[in-house]
Amino acid sequence: MKVTLIGTGKVAQSLAHALHSQQLLYGVHGRDILQTKRILQDLPGAKTLDNLDFAKNPSTVYLLAVSDRAIEIVAQQFDWPQAAIVAHTSGTTDLAALDSCPRGGVFYPLQSFAQDSKIDWAQTPLLIEGGDSATEETLLQLAQQLSSKAQQADRETRQLLHVAAVFASNFTNRMLYAAGEILSESKLDLQVLESLVSQSVRNVFIHGPQEALTGPAQRDDQSTIQHHLKLLAQNPSLQLLYQRLTDYIEYSKPQKR
Amino acid sequence: MKVTLIGTGKVAQSLAHALHSQQLLYGVHGRDILQTKRILQDLPGAKTLDNLDFAKNPSTVYLLAVSDRAIEIVAQQFDWPQAAIVAHTSGTTDLAALDSCPRGGVFYPLQSFAQDSKIDWAQTPLLIEGGDSATEETLLQLAQQLSSKAQQADRETRQLLHVAAVFASNFTNRMLYAAGEILSESKLDLQVLESLVSQSVRNVFIHGPQEALTGPAQRDDQSTIQHHLKLLAQNPSLQLLYQRLTDYIEYSKPQKR
Numbered sequence: 091m092k093v094t095l096i097g098t099g100k101v102a103q104s105l106a107h108a109l110h111s112q113q114l115l116y117g118v119h120g121r122d123i124l125q126t127k128r129i130l131q132d133l134p135g136a137k138t139l140d141n142l143d144f145a146k147n148p149s150t151v152y153l154l155a156v157s158d159r160a161i162e163i164v165a166q167q168f169d170w171p172q173a174a175i176v177a178h179t180s181g182t183t184d185l186a187a188l189d190s191c192p193r194g195g196v197f198y199p200l201q202s203f204a205q206d207s208k209i210d211w212a213q214t215p216l217l218i219e220g221g222d223s224a225t226e227e228t229l230l231q232l233a234q235q236l237s238s239k240a241q242q243a244d245r246e247t248r249q250l251l252h253v254a255a256v257f258a259s260n261f262t263n264r265m266l267y268a269a270g271e272i273l274s275e276s277k278l279d280l281q282v283l284e285s286l287v288s289q290s291v292r293n294v295f296i297h298g299p300q301e302a303l304t305g306p307a308q309r310d311d312q313s314t315i316q317h318h319l320k321l322l323a324q325n326p327s328l329q330l331l332y333q334r335l336t337d338y339i340e341y342s343k344p345q346k347r
Numbered sequence: 348m349k350v351t352l353i354g355t356g357k358v359a360q361s362l363a364h365a366l367h368s369q370q371l372l373y374g375v376h377g378r379d380i381l382q383t384k385r386i387l388q389d390l391p392g393a394k395t396l397d398n399l400d401f402a403k404n405p406s407t408v409y410l411l412a413v414s415d416r417a418i419e420i421v422a423q424q425f426d427w428p429q430a431a432i433v434a435h436t437s438g439t440t441d442l443a444a445l446d447s448c449p450r451g452g453v454f455y456p457l458q459s460f461a462q463d464s465k466i467d468w469a470q471t472p473l474l475i476e477g478g479d480s481a482t483e484e485t486l487l488q489l490a491q492q493l494s495s496k497a498q499q500a501d502r503e504t505r506q507l508l509h510v511a512a513v514f515a516s517n518f519t520n521r522m523l524y525a526a527g528e529i530l531s532e533s534k535l536d537l538q539v540l541e542s543l544v545s546q547s548v549r550n551v552f553i554h555g556p557q558e559a560l561t562g563p564a565q566r567d568d569q570s571t572i573q574h575h576l577k578l579l580a581q582n583p584s585l586q587l588l589y590q591r592l593t594d595y596i597e598y599s600k601p602q603k604r
Contacts, residue, residue: 158568182563182571200539202547204559213542239542243535250533253575253589254526258540259547260562261592262522266548267556267599269511276507278500282457283515284552285470285496290459290516291523291548295541299524302461305517314415314439318510327598332510334591335518341584342524 091232092116092148094139096164097155098125100203101179105155108211110136112235116149143169151232153197154178154188162187175225181252184245185221195220195229198248199237202259211236217243217251268328300344307339348489349373349405351396353421354412355382357460358436362412365468367393369492373406400426408489410454411435411445419444432482438509441502442478451478452486455505459516468493474500474508525585557601564596 093109095102098120109115110133117137120126126138139147152174156164161178165188170176176188177195188194196219201209216233218240220226226242233240243251266287270280293302306314315336322329350366352359355377366372367390374394377383383395396404409431413421418435422445427433433445434452445451453476458466473490475497477483483499490497500508523544527537550559563571572593579586 157566158571182574200543202543202550202559202561204550204554204561207546207550207553209546210542215539215542239539247533247535249574249578250529251535251539253578254529255540255543256562256564256575256589257522257529257585258526258544260560260564260596261525261588262519262544263547263551263556263560264592264595264599265514265519265522266551267560268518268595269515270556271599272507272511272514276504278504278508280556281552282472282496282508283512285467285472286457286459286512287515287519287548287552289464289466290520291544293459293461293464294520294523295538295544296464297461299520299527299537302459303517303520303524304459304461305513307513307517309414311415317439317506318513321506321510327595328514331518331591331595332513334588335521338521338525338584338588339517342521342528 091150093151094149095153102155103129104203104209108236142167145169152176158183166190177229181248193225195225197229212238215239217248307336348407350408351406352410359412360386361460361466365493399424402426409433415440423447434486438505450482452482454486469495472496474505564593
């Protein structure tokens with residue numbers, strides 16, 4: 091199976107390397123030809139595709155790793171081969187965005203792509219949907235070549251997962267940002283928390299979040315909570331968050347539900 | 348240097364093993380003698396101390412690994428040797444809680460102690476304060492035998508750090524709890540997010556939280572945000588959190604500050 095990749099952003103770059111390492115990458119098309127060539131420098135054998143006519147492109151699958159908003163428009167720009175499977179990589183966009191393509195699908199890597207970060211694709215869940223069962227089967231086969239965690243996921247599941255991922259990734263990031271903001275008033279920096287954070291995240295996946303939870307709200311230690319709120323008085327935004335999240339811990343205690 | 352440990356909870360258990368592995372542990376005193384003996388099973392050579400009279404105890408340092416509320420009361424129960432250094436392990440309790448002891452100090456491990464979790468003590472920050480400089484020096488020496496991340500931290504620093512740790516550990520835990528709550532409506536469970544979460548936490552400590560942030564709020568993708576809020580309509584508590592945290596991302600964008 092050969093795969094053509096469309097896009098040159100962080101997801102596309104990481105995906106290009108993953109596909110190339112499995113000898114699956116036929117070529118890459120990007121809006122910015124210089125950026126495309128830069129990506130292909132490390133990927134001997136893969137082609138720079140600067141034409142929108144893919145009639146003679148031998149790929150089975152075309153992965154659209156572009157921003158959510160661009161998917162529908164970009165998909166309409168190409169002349170696709172007759173049986174082309176075109177899949178986008180978005181957790182939140184409907185299959186309908188690919189209605190202009192011969193066969194549409196979703197190839198959603200549940201992962202956080204920072205600039206230059208090394209992704210462990212073998213451990214990255216790949217959530218697959220196809221407009222028909224043959225398309226889904228082909229995309230699933232491709233996904234299984236990249237990851238041990240490839241599985242079918244319908245629209246509803248993927249959309250719930252995308253909201254869950256916002257909490258698990260973006261909002262977790264904001265908790266660490268908040269910690270850094272608090273520490274900016276001290277002589278310490280965020281790095282001092284690395285061991286704690288790694289351990290508490292590990293604890294969640296070993297013991298489950300409820301069992302792994304520690305801290306004043308969990309112990310119902312009101313004097314520490316009040317003390318913390320006082321310490322945050324100079325930063326109303328963080329004080330409000332502290333209060334809301336403490337309420338949420340209270341609300342989510344097993345005996346109270 | 349010999350160390351006596353007072354307490355049998357999760358912190359005490361982990362600390363007992365760390366001290367024992369460095370041949371520092373003289374003995375353990377616990378309220379519950381059976382629990383104390385259970386801990387000492389794995390620690391050949393360390394003594395079960397069931398007496399409150401420590402006049403003949405040869406330890407230099409006594410670590411009080413008990414709950415914050417118990418520190419002051421427990422400290423008053425013992426007959427300490429004349430030059431005993433008694434240090435508590437709390438991030439939030441004042442040195443004054445140890446006024447009844449000959450020499451007081453703080454020995455605060457910045458770590459999350461879940462039941463049975465293996466702690467990497469060498470990477471765990473140990474934040475030290477002494478009532479006088481000789482006490483501080485001795486506690487710092489002890490801390491350096493356990494960890495490469497031992498350092499002095501005064502009361503103000505420790506208290507800021509403790510609030511920061513609540514955000515970084517307890518509230519991060521709650522973000523993952525929330526993700527699990529959302530996924531409970533799907534066929535997937537929280538484990539599917541493990542790779543994403545590990546990677547996004549790593550990204551924070553490599554690139555800094557602002558650089559590592561991804562997601563709809565970061566991209567100012569209002570249509571995804573509105574869609575997510577609609578998906579959370581059945582759970583007002585999570586919907587409110589989503590809104591507040593999205594506001595916080597907006598508020599903390601560099602150009603807006």
